[in-house]
Amino acid sequence: MISIVLSGLLVGICFDFYRMLRWHLGLTKIQTFLGDLLFSVAALGIIFYFAQKANYLEFRFYLFLGSLLGLLLYIAIFSRYVKKFFDVLFRLIRYVSQFIRKLIQAFLRGVYIGIAGMMRIPYGILRWLGMLLYRIGEAISRNTLIKKSK
Numbered sequence: 652m653i654s655i656v657l658s659g660l661l662v663g664i665c666f667d668f669y670r671m672l673r674w675h676l677g678l679t680k681i682q683t684f685l686g687d688l689l690f691s692v693a694a695l696g697i698i699f700y701f702a703q704k705a706n707y708l709e710f711r712f713y714l715f716l717g718s719l720l721g722l723l724l725y726i727a728i729f730s731r732y733v734k735k736f737f738d739v740l741f742r743l744i745r746y747v748s749q750f751i752r753k754l755i756q757a758f759l760r761g762v763y764i765g766i767a768g769m770m771r772i773p774y775g776i777l778r779w780l781g782m783l784l785y786r787i788g789e790a791i792s793r794n795t796l797i798k799k800s801k
């Protein structure tokens with residue numbers, strides 16, 4: 652009977668995990684539907700596993716009563732603490748992921764600034780040579796026009 656009550660407790664933990672995850676991610680209706688299906692499969696798997704351990708899958712009324720009792724105990728006693736834990740956990744994950752993203756952005760920005768700084772010298776030389784060739788071509792074409800007009 653203890654393992655059956657434990658299955659209800661674990662289903663409650665999975666439910667609060669899914670509920671807090673859905674709240675933090677802000678899922679759409681289709682994603683919520685798919686998540687509900689996934690949660691239902693997980694809950695069924697948990698109850699199936701513990702029912703198999705308890706009485707080799709002989710479906711009796713006390714299996715459902717024990718699971719319901721475990722779920723009700725979980726909701727009455729542990730739910731608010733587990734929700735707070737998952738809330739803190741998801742906030743921590745969000746904070747760490749934002750920190751890592753900002754760190755990567757800063758690194759890539761530094762690489763970009765470094766490459767741009769190193770390319771200033773060759774680009775400046777090429778720009779100067781391009782302008783020099785343009786002015787030489789301009790002078791040559793001006794001289795040829797002056798000679799033709801005389």
